[in-house]
Amino acid sequence: MNPQPNHSLKHRSKQRWPRPMPALLLTTMMMAMLGGCAHHPADDPADPLESVNRVVFNVNDKADHYVLRPVAKGYDYVMPDLARQGVNHFFDNLAEPRTIFNDVLQAKFKQGASDLGRFLLNTTVGLGGLIDVASDSGLAHHDEDFGQTLGYWGVGEGWYLVIPLLGPSDNRDLIGRAGDWPLAPTFYLDGDHDWLAYGLQGVNLINFRANLLSSDNLLNQQFDKYLFVRTAYLQRRQALVYDGNPPPEDLGIDDSDDVPSASAKAPAASAPAQKK
Numbered sequence: 001m002n003p004q005p006n007h008s009l010k011h012r013s014k015q016r017w018p019r020p021m022p023a024l025l026l027t028t029m030m031m032a033m034l035g036g037c038a039h040h041p042a043d044d045p046a047d048p049l050e051s052v053n054r055v056v057f058n059v060n061d062k063a064d065h066y067v068l069r070p071v072a073k074g075y076d077y078v079m080p081d082l083a084r085q086g087v088n089h090f091f092d093n094l095a096e097p098r099t100i101f102n103d104v105l106q107a108k109f110k111q112g113a114s115d116l117g118r119f120l121l122n123t124t125v126g127l128g129g130l131i132d133v134a135s136d137s138g139l140a141h142h143d144e145d146f147g148q149t150l151g152y153w154g155v156g157e158g159w160y161l162v163i164p165l166l167g168p169s170d171n172r173d174l175i176g177r178a179g180d181w182p183l184a185p186t187f188y189l190d191g192d193h194d195w196l197a198y199g200l201q202g203v204n205l206i207n208f209r210a211n212l213l214s215s216d217n218l219l220n221q222q223f224d225k226y227l228f229v230r231t232a233y234l235q236r237r238q239a240l241v242y243d244g245n246p247p248p249e250d251l252g253i254d255d256s257d258d259v260p261s262a263s264a265k266a267p268a269a270s271a272p273a274q275k276k
Helices: 007-012 020-035 050-078 081-094 096-105 109-124 146-152 171-183 191-211 213-220 225-241
Strands: 160-163 167-170
Touching: 050 160, 050 191, 050 213, 050 225, 081 096, 081 109, 081 191, 096 109, 096 146, 096 171, 146 171, 146 225, 160 171, 167 171, 167 225, 191 213, 213 225
Parallel strands: none
Antiparallel strands: 160 167
8 A cells, every 4th residue: 555645755756945065055154254254445455356346237238238138128118107116115025024124133123123013014904015104104215135134233244245147245245145035925835936026026126127217318428337336335234234324434545644753743843043
């Protein structure tokens, strides 16, 4: 008599939980990257992989020019403004669990309570987040992620990186992406619903690119697009870590260079003139 297959075990095997060994290797790699996360000014970052980053940047730029940008322009053309607004609200609401979790990790408990109320209100009254009811009720939108949490507790950004098809990043934010991964609601869809997870990610990517179409002319006017994107990305991330109030950057100027020495503070007193 053949034993019946255990469908519950088969179902659980489709869950997206990492296996022990890959998870251990991933954790080890993350700890090694964290160890190399030093702080650098946005206008003078650590970019030892610049030659490789520029190659990846050019590949990403070509993929954007020939694939993603035309799709985003078509999406922008056919989508009514009201529908675009609803899509933006939906994906903002889908990211709220990530924001709430990182609010708590950064000890921003009042903001976390506000974001939790925002998520519950928009998910229910706002029809799954399509309507931003919470903003009209005085609950402001915040954007927090694990990369910001690491920066909040003093972890530097480390090396600047350009990820294939994903764009600019750094050591800290690359680790942050891994930390935020389980906070996406689509993470908990089983294998039978992978199509839904990938479909939502695709729509989110196209919608995000469509929102950036207005900045294309500014980017194309730059003499060195790589340097422009690198500086803009690092400055934006620094502003997010400090909630819009980053401290003055260390430009490598020694304050003592601008302070005259004790002997030069005042002209030496001249000897009194000899009376004749």
